[in-house]
Amino acid sequence: MNEIAANVLKEDPRAIARLITFTENGDIEASKAMKDIHRFTGNAHVIGVTGVMGGGKSTLICEIAREFRKKGKKVGIIAIDPTSPFSGGALLGDRVRMMELAMDKGVFIRSMGTRGMLGGLASAVYDVVEILDASGKDIILIETVGVGQAEVDIIKIADTTLVVLVPGLGDSVQTIKAGLMEIADIFIINKADRPGVNQTVAEVESLVDIECSNEDRRTPVLKTIAKEVNGIKELVQEIETHKKYLKNCKKFDIKRKKRYEAELVEIIRKRLMNFIFDESKFKDKVELLIDQIYKKEIDPYSAADKILGKILK
Amino acid sequence: MNKKIRILIAKPGLDGHDRGAKIVARSLRNAGMEVIYTGLHQTAEMIVETAIQEDVDVIGLSLLSGAHMTLFTDVTKLLKKKKIEDIIVLGGGIIPEQDIPKLKKEGISGVFGPGTRTEEIVEFINKNVKK
Numbered sequence: 001m002n003e004i005a006a007n008v009l010k011e012d013p014r015a016i017a018r019l020i021t022f023t024e025n026g027d028i029e030a031s032k033a034m035k036d037i038h039r040f041t042g043n044a045h046v047i048g049v050t051g052v053m054g055g056g057k058s059t060l061i062c063e064i065a066r067e068f069r070k071k072g073k074k075v076g077i078i079a080i081d082p083t084s085p086f087s088g089g090a091l092l093g094d095r096v097r098m099m100e101l102a103m104d105k106g107v108f109i110r111s112m113g114t115r116g117m118l119g120g121l122a123s124a125v126y127d128v129v130e131i132l133d134a135s136g137k138d139i140i141l142i143e144t145v146g147v148g149q150a151e152v153d154i155i156k157i158a159d160t161t162l163v164v165l166v167p168g169l170g171d172s173v174q175t176i177k178a179g180l181m182e183i184a185d186i187f188i189i190n191k192a193d194r195p196g197v198n199q200t201v202a203e204v205e206s207l208v209d210i211e212c213s214n215e216d217r218r219t220p221v222l223k224t225i226a227k228e229v230n231g232i233k234e235l236v237q238e239i240e241t242h243k244k245y246l247k248n249c250k251k252f253d254i255k256r257k258k259r260y261e262a263e264l265v266e267i268i269r270k271r272l273m274n275f276i277f278d279e280s281k282f283k284d285k286v287e288l289l290i291d292q293i294y295k296k297e298i299d300p301y302s303a304a305d306k307i308l309g310k311i312l313k
Numbered sequence: 314m315n316k317k318i319r320i321l322i323a324k325p326g327l328d329g330h331d332r333g334a335k336i337v338a339r340s341l342r343n344a345g346m347e348v349i350y351t352g353l354h355q356t357a358e359m360i361v362e363t364a365i366q367e368d369v370d371v372i373g374l375s376l377l378s379g380a381h382m383t384l385f386t387d388v389t390k391l392l393k394k395k396k397i398e399d400i401i402v403l404g405g406g407i408i409p410e411q412d413i414p415k416l417k418k419e420g421i422s423g424v425f426g427p428g429t430r431t432e433e434i435v436e437f438i439n440k441n442v443k444k
Contacts, residue, residue, distance in 0.1 A: 018368055021368045025315050084342060087342060089317075093349075095351050095352075096351060099359065110367065115317075
């Protein structure tokens with residue numbers, strides 16, 4: 001077995017951290033180790049936390065992690081922040097709200113930039129979930145970037161998706177919009193000490209009434225005040241109940257297969273894109289085609305045919 | 314391969330002034346780096362633990378309280394103890410001239426005081442981080 005993979009299985013934080021870096025950078029070392037660890041994965045409960053910017057996701061994750069720690073579970077946290085489309089850099093600041101966990105050996109936190117990926121996730125996030133899972137984490141919490149209404153990729157990877165809202169988000173029209181509101185396994189109205197909380201809860205509840213009228217499970221709507229550790233115990237209970245529900249009705253396996261499908265697509269996408277846009281023999285040709293599109297000598301569809309024709313013989 | 318430089322910006326000790334650290338963090342982001350910002354009141358143990366998990370190339374410490382001789386070197390000592398040799402440690406803030414050679418001897422590779430151009434810090438990091 002690959003040395004770094006062996007050390008990941010021994011829960012060595014430096015090996016875990018280094019392998020994550022390799023996968024983020026598309027390092028050749030990464031795929032060797034990833035091949036070795038896959039058969040040791042599948043045990044962790046993957047929990048996605050998404051929702052509006054400034055909704056208190058980081059604070060909430062910190063408290064959820066602490067509650068799971070009290071139960072003796074080992075926790076991995078992936079905190080994703082946007083990469084600047086201009087500089088390629090990123091300011092990853094979610095840890096500021098998680099410093100209470102910094103010295104806990106049972107918690108591993110990693111901050112990631114989206115690095116060009118849309119949908120609220122980072123491209124290497126599938127790999128990072130596998131790595132944390134293989135390193136013995138029972139719970140993996142993923143914090144997406146602060147989302148609007150369309151960044152819903154988290155459901156491809158999470159077993160349980162938490163959607164975090166805050167009071168006073170706007171009238172009920174907002175709540176029936178597609179996207180974010182459809183993906184919740186549990187709704188959380190955080191900052192529940194703010195005015196307007198009852199109205200927001202009522203609006204979300206009425207949405208759930210419609211959405212879940214034909215379902216065997218009704219999406220719970222919980223109130224929390226993460227900063228005061230209020231409502232966290234109940235939330236963690238609901239998370240555990242949801243996992244039991246998935247296992248009982250076999251939806252767990254379906255979700256997992258969907259995740260592997262998304263992961264497979266992502267690996268292929270990355271390899272293809274690197275092949276087309278980074279390999280030197282192709283790169284020049286692509287640039288030439290872009291130039292021709294600009295000059296109207298060729299259209300984008302025919303240019304795509306030309307590129308793909310070389311690969312899909 | 315698409316390596317990005319990762320850097321941890323941290324404020325050790327009880328000093329509550331983080332304007333400088335935030336400006337540096339922003340400049341490094343604009344230079345294409347991934348900056349992990351952990352905020353105020355960090356212990357050496359917290360900083361080193363975070364640096365390990367985040368697998369950073371550089372730790373940037375900022376201090377304006379005058380306790381840099383103790384707090385900066387606590388971090389480099391702990392790194393040494395854990396046999397971590399591939400992380401560069403930089404310091405910034407109000408650091409008297411005469412302390413700089415002593416800090417360098419203790420493993421702080423670069424010290425950037427008030428008036429430093431942010432480009433200077435970017436250049437230093439780009440030059441010193443192994444590609």
